[in-house]
Amino acid sequence: MIFGKQLMPLVIKMSKRQLNDFEAFRKVLSQSKNIVALTGAGVSAESGIPTFRGEGGLWRKYRSADLATPHAFYTKPHLVWEFYHYRRTIAFNAQPNDAHKALAKYEKLCEEQGHKFNIITQNVDGLHTKAGSRNVIELHGALHKVVCTNVKCGTVAENFDDPICEALRGRGDPMVREDLPMIDKKDLPKCKKCSGLLRPYIVWFGENLDPDILQQARDLVEECDICLVIGTSSVVYPAAMFAPLVAERGKPVAEFNLTEEPASDLFQFHFPGPCGSTLPRALNIQI
Numbered sequence: 207m208i209f210g211k212q213l214m215p216l217v218i219k220m221s222k223r224q225l226n227d228f229e230a231f232r233k234v235l236s237q238s239k240n241i242v243a244l245t246g247a248g249v250s251a252e253s254g255i256p257t258f259r260g261e262g263g264l265w266r267k268y269r270s271a272d273l274a275t276p277h278a279f280y281t282k283p284h285l286v287w288e289f290y291h292y293r294r295t296i297a298f299n300a301q302p303n304d305a306h307k308a309l310a311k312y313e314k315l316c317e318e319q320g321h322k323f324n325i326i327t328q329n330v331d332g333l334h335t336k337a338g339s340r341n342v343i344e345l346h347g348a349l350h351k352v353v354c355t356n357v358k359c360g361t362v363a364e365n366f367d368d369p370i371c372e373a374l375r376g377r378g379d380p381m382v383r384e385d386l387p388m389i390d391k392k393d394l395p396k397c398k399k400c401s402g403l404l405r406p407y408i409v410w411f412g413e414n415l416d417p418d419i420l421q422q423a424r425d426l427v428e429e430c431d432i433c434l435v436i437g438t439s440s441v442v443y444p445a446a447m448f449a450p451l452v453a454e455r456g457k458p459v460a461e462f463n464l465t466e467e468p469a470s471d472l473f474q475f476h477f478p479g480p481c482g483s484t485l486p487r488a489l490n491i492q493i
C-alpha cells in the first residue's frame with residue numbers, strides 16, 4: 207500500500223461533489239454494511255477541546271507540534287508535562303458532544319442490523335469512549351494513559367489523576383508568557399513499578415504509530431463501503447491518507463467540516479458546519 211503525497215495525483219478530483227445532500231448520503235449509507243468514521247480534533251471542538259490548527263493550536267508561546275515530539279520531551283520534560291497536564295485537565299472534565307453521541311448511537315444501530323461500524327480517531331481525549339462508542343481505534347494514544355520510559359520496564363498504565371503529580375499542580379496555565387521555573391526530573395511523574403520517568407502514552411511527531419493499530423486501521427480502510435471523515439484538516443500522516451485511499455477505491459467519502467481542507471476535492475459528500483449539528487442530521491439520529 208502506498209502512503210504519503212505520492213498517492214495524491216492518483217486520486218482524481220471527485221467530479222460531482224454533493225453539498226448538503228443529506229438524502230443522497232442517507233441512501234448510500236443505508237446500502238453500506240461496513241462503515242468507517244475517521245475523526246480529528248474538530249469532532250471534539252464543541253466539547254471545548256482546543257483544536258491544533260485553530261486558535262486553540264497555541265499553548266503559551268508554543269505550537270502543539272513544538273511540544274509533541276521526543277526531542278521536546280528529552281530536552282524539556284517538565285515543559286512537555288505541563289502541556290499535557292493542561293490537556294489532561296481539559297479532557298478529563300470535557301463531556302461528549304452531539305457528534306460523539308450520534309456516532310455512539312449509530313454504532314448500536316449498525317450492531318442491530320449486523321453491519322460493521324468502526325471509528326478511527328486521531329484524538330487522544332477519550333471522548334468517543336466516554337460517549338459509549340466501543341469500536342474505537344486510537345491511532346495516536348490517549349491522554350489518560352502513561353508509559354514508563356525505562357526501556358527495561360515500558361509499563362503502560364491508565365492514569366486519571368489530575369494533577370498526575372504534586373509538582374504539576376497549577377502548572378498548566380496556557381496564558382503564561384515566559385516559562386515557569388523548571389520542575390526537577392525527580393518530581394515529575396514516576397512509574398509505580400520501577401520509579402522510572404513516565405511520559406504520556408501519545409504518538410509524537412516523528413514517532414511511528416503502533417504497527418498493530420496501524421494495520422487494523424489500514425484493513426478497515428481497505429474493506430469499508432463508505433468513510434465519514436469528521437473534523438480533521440487531514441494534514442498529518444499516515445491518518446491523512448486514509449480517507450483519500452477510500453476515495454481512490456471508488457467508495458463514497460462524506461466530509462463533515464467547518465471548512466474546505468486540502469483533501470476535500472477528493473470526497474463525494476460535503477456537509478459544511480459544526481459536526482455536532484450536521485452529523486446527527488446526516489445519520490438521522492435523534493440525540
Ligand code: BV8
Nearest residue numbers: 246247248251257258259328412437438439442443464481
Ligand atoms: C510517522 C498526538 C513515520 C499528539 C498527533 C518530518 C519529520 C518527522 C515526521 C514527519 C516529517 N514530515 C512528515 C512527517 C510525518 C508526520 C506528519 O505527518 N507531519 C505533518 C505535520 C506533515 N507524521 C508523523 O510524525 C507520524 N509518524 O509518520 O511515523 C515517520 C517517523 C519518522 C520520520 C518520518 C516519518 C506521527 C503523527 C502523530 C502525531 N501526533 N497527536 C498530541 O495530541 O499531543 S497528531 C495531531 O495533529 C492529531 O492527533 C491529529 O492527527 C493532528 C491534528 O489534526 P486534526 O485532528 O485534523 O486537527 P486540526 O486542528 O488540524 O484540524 C481540525 C479540523 O476540524 C479543521 O479542519 C477544522 O476546520 C475542523 N473543525 C473545527 N471545529 C469543527 C470542525 N469540524 C466540524 N465541526 C466542528 N465543530
Ligand code: ZN
Nearest residue numbers: 354359397400
Ligand atoms: Zn517502569
